[in-house]
Amino acid sequence: MTYASRIIHHSKRLQNAPNLVRQEQALLVRWFSHDAQPSTDILKARHPSYVPSERARGSRSFSSSTKSVSGTFTRDISMTRKLGTSVSESGFNKLLSCVQVQLSRGFSSDAGLPPHQEIGMPSLSPTMSEGNIARWLKKEGDKVSPGEVLCEVETDKATVEMECMEDGYLAKIVRPDGTQGIKVGEVIAITVEEEDDIAKFKDYTPSASGASASAAKESSEPTPPKKEVVAEPVTSPEPKVSKPSAAPVASPSGDRIFASPLARSLAEEHKVPLSSIKGTGPDGSIVKADVEEYLASRGKEAPKAKGAAPAALDYTDIPHSQIRKITASRLLFSKQTIPHYYLTVDTCVDRLMDLRGQLNALQEASGGKRISVNDLVIKAAALALQKVPQCNSSWTDDYIRQFHNVNINVAVQTENGLFVPVIRDANKKGLSSIAEEVRQLAQKAKENSLKPEDYEGGTFTVTNLGGPFGIKQFCAIINPPQSGILAVGSAEKRVVPSSGPELYKFASYMSVTLSCDHRVIDGAIGAEWLKAFKGYIEKPESMLL
Numbered sequence: 001m002t003y004a005s006r007i008i009h010h011s012k013r014l015q016n017a018p019n020l021v022r023q024e025q026a027l028l029v030r031w032f033s034h035d036a037q038p039s040t041d042i043l044k045a046r047h048p049s050y051v052p053s054e055r056a057r058g059s060r061s062f063s064s065s066t067k068s069v070s071g072t073f074t075r076d077i078s079m080t081r082k083l084g085t086s087v088s089e090s091g092f093n094k095l096l097s098c099v100q101v102q103l104s105r106g107f108s109s110d111a112g113l114p115p116h117q118e119i120g121m122p123s124l125s126p127t128m129s130e131g132n133i134a135r136w137l138k139k140e141g142d143k144v145s146p147g148e149v150l151c152e153v154e155t156d157k158a159t160v161e162m163e164c165m166e167d168g169y170l171a172k173i174v175r176p177d178g179t180q181g182i183k184v185g186e187v188i189a190i191t192v193e194e195e196d197d198i199a200k201f202k203d204y205t206p207s208a209s210g211a212s213a214s215a216a217k218e219s220s221e222p223t224p225p226k227k228e229v230v231a232e233p234v235t236s237p238e239p240k241v242s243k244p245s246a247a248p249v250a251s252p253s254g255d256r257i258f259a260s261p262l263a264r265s266l267a268e269e270h271k272v273p274l275s276s277i278k279g280t281g282p283d284g285s286i287v288k289a290d291v292e293e294y295l296a297s298r299g300k301e302a303p304k305a306k307g308a309a310p311a312a313l314d315y316t317d318i319p320h321s322q323i324r325k326i327t328a329s330r331l332l333f334s335k336q337t338i339p340h341y342y343l344t345v346d347t348c349v350d351r352l353m354d355l356r357g358q359l360n361a362l363q364e365a366s367g368g369k370r371i372s373v374n375d376l377v378i379k380a381a382a383l384a385l386q387k388v389p390q391c392n393s394s395w396t397d398d399y400i401r402q403f404h405n406v407n408i409n410v411a412v413q414t415e416n417g418l419f420v421p422v423i424r425d426a427n428k429k430g431l432s433s434i435a436e437e438v439r440q441l442a443q444k445a446k447e448n449s450l451k452p453e454d455y456e457g458g459t460f461t462v463t464n465l466g467g468p469f470g471i472k473q474f475c476a477i478i479n480p481p482q483s484g485i486l487a488v489g490s491a492e493k494r495v496v497p498s499s500g501p502e503l504y505k506f507a508s509y510m511s512v513t514l515s516c517d518h519r520v521i522d523g524a525i526g527a528e529w530l531k532a533f534k535g536y537i538e539k540p541e542s543m544l545l
Contacts (some may be wrong), residue, residue, distance in 0.1 A: 117191045342516070408458065
C-alpha cells in the first residue's frame with residue numbers, strides 16, 4: 001500500500017488510483033500471500049525493455065520455487081515511475097485487472113470448472129437440523145426450472161418436496177436416494193447454466209464446508225481415550241501406601257503368605273489358593289492386581305459380578321426415523337426445561353353423547369361425515385382457550401406471548417411416529433368443518449405427506465388415548481413452545497347418587513388431565529380453564545351459541 005501511495009503522489013494522471021487501490025485491497029493482500037506469482041512477467045509482456053534488477057531476481061523467497069513478491073513489486077513500481085507517461089491511467093487499470101484475473105484463477109477452489117451452483121440441504125422446518133433424501137425426481141443431465149420439484153426430503157416432521165430456484169441443468173447428484181443424516185447446508189447437488197458443462201462435473205467433489213467442515217473438525221480433534229490410560233495401570237502395586245497387610249496365611253510348605261484384605265477377599269470369591277499366586281507388593285505380599293492377573297491368565301473375568309451371566313438375547317435393531325429422533329429430542333427438552341404440573345377433572349358426557357347422536361343423524365341425512373367425541377373435545381378446548389386466554393400463551397426469556405389465534409394441534413399416531421397436525425382458528429369453525437379437517441390431516445399424516453403449514457403454528461395440543469385405546473387417564477408432555485396440553489381419557493359408566501326418587505343412577509364420566517407450564521399458567525388459571533372446558537362438555541349446547 002505504501003508503494004501504491006507513492007505512485008499516486010508522483011503521477012497526476014492516476015487521479016482515480018486511490019479508488020482503485022481501495023477496491024482492490026483484497027487483491028493486494030492476496031498478491032503478498034505465499035501462493036501469489038510475481039508480476040514481473042506482466043510488465044515484461046507490456047514493456048519488453050524492462051529488465052528486473054539483481055535485487056528483484058535475488059530477493060528472499062517463500063519456497064524453493066517461488067520468489068518473493070515484495071522485491072519484485074518494488075521494482076515494478078520504480079519501473080512505472082521511469083515509464084512516466086507510457087504507463088497511463090488506463091494502462092495501470094489494465095495491469096491490475098490482468099493480475100486480478102490471474103489471481104482469481106490461481107486461488108479458486110474449483111479451478112478449471114465452469115460456473116456452477118452448489119445446492120445445500122435446506123431447512124424445511126423450524127426445528128430441522130438434518131434431513132434424509134427420500135428420492136430424486138430429477139436425474140443428472142435434466143433441465144430444471146424455477147418451481148420444479150428436484151427431490152423429496154424427509155424432515156423431522158414429514159416428507160417435503162424441495163423445489164428448484166433457478167434455471168439450469170442438474171450436473172451432479174452428490175447425495176443419492178436414501179442418504180440419511182444430511183446436515184442442513186451440506187451440499188446435495190450441483191447445477192450449471194450450460195448443458196455442455198454437465199460432463200465436467202462427473203467426478204466433482206464439493207469442498208469441505210458447512211456441516212462437512214464441522215465433521216472434519218470433530219474428526220481432527222484429539223480423541224479422549226486418554227482416560228483409558230488412567231484405568232490401565234492396574235498392574236502397578238496398588239497398596240504402596242504403608243497400610244498394615246492382613247494376617248499372614250500359611251502355605252502348604254509352611255511358609256507365611258502375606259496378602260492384602262482386598263486380594264484375599266477376591267481370591268476367596270473365585271476360590272483361588274493364595275499359594276499359587278506370586279505377590280508383587282511390598283516384601284512379596286499379594287495385592288489385588290496379582291489376583292486379577294492370575295484370573296486373567298486362567299481365562300476368567302476379573303472381577304466378576306455375582307450371579308450367572310444372562311443368556312444371549314434375540315433382538316432386532318430398528319433405525320430411528322427422522323421424525324422419531326426430533327420428537328424424542330423435543331420431548332426430552334420439554335421435560336428438562338419446562339416445570340410441568342398436572343390438573344385432572346372428571347366430566348359427565350351423557351348430554352355430549354346425546355348431542356353427538358343428534359348431530360350425526362343430521363349429518364347422515366345430508367350426506368356429511370360423522371362427528372366424533374374428539375371433534376367435540378377440540379371445539380370445547382378451543383372455546384375454553386378463548387374464554388381463558390392466559391392458557392393460550394407461550395414462554396420466552398423476556399416476555400409471555402399471548403396468542404390471539406386459537407390453533408389446536410391434534411396428536412395422530414402413525415407407523416412413522418407421532419404427528420401433530422394443526423386445526424387453525426378452531427374456535428371459529430363449526431363441528432362439521434373440524435371433523436372433516438381432522439380426517440384429512442390424519443390421512444396425510446399416515447401417508448407421510450404433511451406440509452409445513454399443516455403442522456406449524458399451533459398454540460395448544462389435544463391428545464386422546466381414551467377413545468382409540470381405552471386409556472382411563474394419563475399425563476401428557478407439553479409440546480414446546482406451547483404452555484399446555486390436554487390428555488383425554490375414555491368415558492366409563494359409573495354409579496352416582498341420584499336426586500330423584502331413586503337413590504342411585506348410572507352416568508358416563510370422562511377423565512381429562514391438563515399439563516401446564518407453571519412459568520405461564522398458575523394453578524388457579526389452569527383450574528379456571530378446566531372449569532370452562534368442563535362447562536362446555538357437560539352443557540354442549542353452549543358450544544353452538
